[in-house]
Amino acid sequence: MAPKHKCIDRIRSENERMTRVGRKRPSSDRVSESETHAVQFSSSTKDVIAAEDALESTLQNIEIPESILRRNPTVDPIKQNTLYRNIKQNPEIWIIGANRHEYSYDKFKSVTKQLNSIFKFVNDEDVGIQTKNKETDNWAIGPVIYGGNEWLNGNSYNAIINGRQNFYEDEDIDTAIKKSLETVKTDIRFVLVKYYGILTTLLEHIDTEVPDWMSRS
Numbered sequence: 001m002a003p004k005h006k007c008i009d010r011i012r013s014e015n016e017r018m019t020r021v022g023r024k025r026p027s028s029d030r031v032s033e034s035e036t037h038a039v040q041f042s043s044s045t046k047d048v049i050a051a052e053d054a055l056e057s058t059l060q061n062i063e064i065p066e067s068i069l070r071r072n073p074t075v076d077p078i079k080q081n082t083l084y085r086n087i088k089q090n091p092e093i094w095i096i097g098a099n100r101h102e103y104s105y106d107k108f109k110s111v112t113k114q115l116n117s118i119f120k121f122v123n124d125e126d127v128g129i130q131t132k133n134k135e136t137d138n139w140a141i142g143p144v145i146y147g148g149n150e151w152l153n154g155n156s157y158n159a160i161i162n163g164r165q166n167f168y169e170d171e172d173i174d175t176a177i178k179k180s181l182e183t184v185k186t187d188i189r190f191v192l193v194k195y196y197g198i199l200t201t202l203l204e205h206i207d208t209e210v211p212d213w214m215s216r217s
Contacts, residue, residue, distance in 0.1 A: 061081075062077060062078070062081045063081060063084060063085065064077070064080055064081045064084040064202070065205065068080070068084075068198075068201055068202065068205060071201065072194075072197075072198055075119070075194070075198065076119075079118050079119050080198060080202075082118050083115070083118050083119075083198065083199065083202060084202050086114075086118070087199075087202050087203060087206060088206055091203060091206060093110075093111075093114070094111060094114070094199060094203060095203070096108050096111055103152070105149050108145070108148065108149055108152065109145050109149075111199075112141070112144070112145050112148065112192070113126075113127070113141065113145075115195045115196070115199065116129065116141055117129065119195055120133070121134070121135040121136060121191055121195065122134055122135065122136040122138065122139075122140065122141045122144055122187075122191075123139060123140050123141065124140070124141040125140065135191050136186065136187040136191050137179070137182040137183060137186045137187055138179075138182075138183060138187055143164070143167075143179075143183060143187075144183065144187045144188070144191075144192065146163060146164075146167070147160055147180070147183040147184060147187060147188055148187075148188050148192050150163060151184060151188050151189075157180065157181070157184070160180045160183070160184065161173075161176050161177055161180045164176045164179060164180050164183075
């Protein structure tokens with residue numbers, strides 16, 4: 001699917017040239033500094049080419065349209081493809097609700113945890129996910145889901161802060177306010193919106209009717 005980088009042939013040509021240089025040896029047993037560099041260059045370019053070939057082989061199995069990948073260039077294409085395949089198998093389980101009246105916390109929680117099982121943007125001890133590249137300000141998925149649910153329901157910051165205080169009873173008010181604002185700013189409006197955006201785009205691509213309220217969230 002993804003074409004070879006245009007520079008690969010040039011790198012290979014340069015690699016062959018430098019390899020030939022590396023093979024030439026002076027009459028003495030000493031290898032000149034330039035020859036040593038040539039050999040090292042040859043080895044490094046082989047590593048680059050091997051990596052490019054491995055990536056190319058992996059991308060050949062990707063089914064997701066390139067136009068969709070281009071819309072989310074910072075998200076792992078292999079993970080996006082995994083989501084695409086899962087959606088095609090059973091699109092209905094990825095719909096939170098046909099309308100706002102059918103929306104439920106449990107359904108939102110289920111879809112969010114499914115997205116996290118693929119993209120691993122936050123830790124989820126329930127299913128053994130401990131990501132090394134946590135994208136959220138919150139350590140665990142629970143507060144992210146809680147905050148996201150409050151936000152989708154149009155509740156105020158005060159409600160989100162009060163809910164956090166009820167959950168973390170030993171947390172002072174200043175920390176509760178700071179953490180709640182971080183949750184909305186980063187975890188919801190950036191992280192969740194990003195992955196739900198990919199989800200709705202893929203649902204629309206396979207002609208699944210996506211509720212307007214879900215697409216706008």
